Amino acid sequence: MKKIGILTSGGDSQGMNSAIRAVVRTGIARGFEIIGIKRGYKGLMEKEFSKLTSRDVGDILYRGGTFLQSARSEEFRTKEGQKKGAYNLKEAGIDTLIVIGGDGSYRGAAELQKLGIKTYGMPGTIDNDIPLTDYTIGFDTTLNVVMDAIGNLRDTMSSHERVSVIEVMGRSSGDIAIHAGIASGVDAILVPELPWDLKDISRKLKEGFDQGKTHSIVVVAEGAGKAEEIAPLIHEYCGLDTRPTVLGHIQRGGTPSAFDRVFTSQMGHKVIELIENDIHGVALGIEKNEITYHSFEDIFTADTELKADLYQIFKDLI
Numbered sequence: 001m002k003k004i005g006i007l008t009s010g011g012d013s014q015g016m017n018s019a020i021r022a023v024v025r026t027g028i029a030r031g032f033e034i035i036g037i038k039r040g041y042k043g044l045m046e047k048e049f050s051k052l053t054s055r056d057v058g059d060i061l062y063r064g065g066t067f068l069q070s071a072r073s074e075e076f077r078t079k080e081g082q083k084k085g086a087y088n089l090k091e092a093g094i095d096t097l098i099v100i101g102g103d104g105s106y107r108g109a110a111e112l113q114k115l116g117i118k119t120y121g122m123p124g125t126i127d128n129d130i131p132l133t134d135y136t137i138g139f140d141t142t143l144n145v146v147m148d149a150i151g152n153l154r155d156t157m158s159s160h161e162r163v164s165v166i167e168v169m170g171r172s173s174g175d176i177a178i179h180a181g182i183a184s185g186v187d188a189i190l191v192p193e194l195p196w197d198l199k200d201i202s203r204k205l206k207e208g209f210d211q212g213k214t215h216s217i218v219v220v221a222e223g224a225g226k227a228e229e230i231a232p233l234i235h236e237y238c239g240l241d242t243r244p245t246v247l248g249h250i251q252r253g254g255t256p257s258a259f260d261r262v263f264t265s266q267m268g269h270k271v272i273e274l275i276e277n278d279i280h281g282v283a284l285g286i287e288k289n290e291i292t293y294h295s296f297e298d299i300f301t302a303d304t305e306l307k308a309d310l311y312q313i314f315k316d317l318i
């Protein structure tokens with residue numbers, strides 16, 4: 001019976017469990033054996049393999065995180081580590097591997113493809129920073145978590161007439177900040193992809209308070225700066241009382257949204273179809289509401305989309 005390996009790698013994201021469940025259940029129904037690999041490429045190095053049954057993936061659909069767990073592996077970054085990974089898979093009779101993770105995980109999968117393993121990627125990162133997919137796994141859930149947190153902060157900031165400076169995740173992407181910022185009607189959004197002028201922002205915040213506002217919210221993507229540094233600067237520039245909040249890993253938890261559950265189920269189903277058709281060396285995505293796939297090479301060379309149009313909408317709405 002053909003064996004298919006599956007692992008989750010890099011930062012976990014809400015919906016990974018749903019994707020694993022869909023792969024296991026569809027795969028078994030089509031006559032494949034699904035082998036779960038624990039702790040991403042780290043577990044691949046250490047041969048942490050075990051066969052997954054339909055029952056093993058019961059009760060995980062609505063849980064955040066990944067029951068296969070995730071890790072980062074320095075050993076796997078090396079050529080020797082990658083050869084060891086391919087060897088460990090072949091030794092266990094696994095010639096096909098599904099990797100759920102972000103850009104780094106995709107790079108590892110592409111290396112394994114060159115070493116004779118048929119690999120597949122699924123975009124598992126809350127940051128939404130994988131090209132050729134409109135959404136990544138967990139992004140939608142994270143937006144809802146951030147939106148709730150901003151709502152809570154707004155309540156208390158309003159009572160005390162303060163400015164809340166909220167740092168959200170996104171090492172090199174402003175997607176969480178822009179989407180959550182628009183959804184929450186915030187006053188300023190700082191992202192790594194676009195320039196910003198803190199003195200100008202501070203002046204506008206002050207104008208708002210002078211016109212009767214009782215609170216203001218500034219969202220900062222972590223790749224653009226630190227809330228702990230930006231909050232005192234705003235105070236220095238305009239005199240308003242400010243408070244920094246780093247949302248941190250709270251954003252990566254929580255039960256997956258309906259959107260994240262449904263599209264990961266579709267992707268898990270689709271990847272088994274690709275395996276049956278012997279199409280490999282590709283990563284899946286969702287584009288215009290359709291599950292699509294592209295070669296790793298196309299993903300690595302695609303332009304990283306700047307969300308300038310969405311940012312412009314935000315500017316027009318404040």
Ligand SMILES: Nc1ncnc2c1ncn2[C@@H]1O[C@H](COP(=O)(O)OP(=O)(O)O)[C@@H](O)[C@H]1O
Nearest residue numbers: 010011072073076077101102103104105107108
């Ligand atoms: N350029 C690369 N080549 C091969 N493997 C890589 C590469 N970059 C990252 N990896 C592997 O993928 C793992 C996850 O990558 P990382 O960048 O931490 O997360 P993500 O996949 O979420 O971007 C790393 O720990 C490493 O083992």
Ligand SMILES: O=P(O)(O)OC[C@H]1O[C@](O)(COP(=O)(O)O)[C@@H](O)[C@@H]1O
Nearest residue numbers: 010011102124125126127169170171
């Ligand atoms: O949990 P860690 O290892 O501190 O990683 C934090 C990072 O995880 C992320 O949420 C997502 O990163 P990945 O692309 O590795 O999934 C980043 O925005 C953040 O900088």
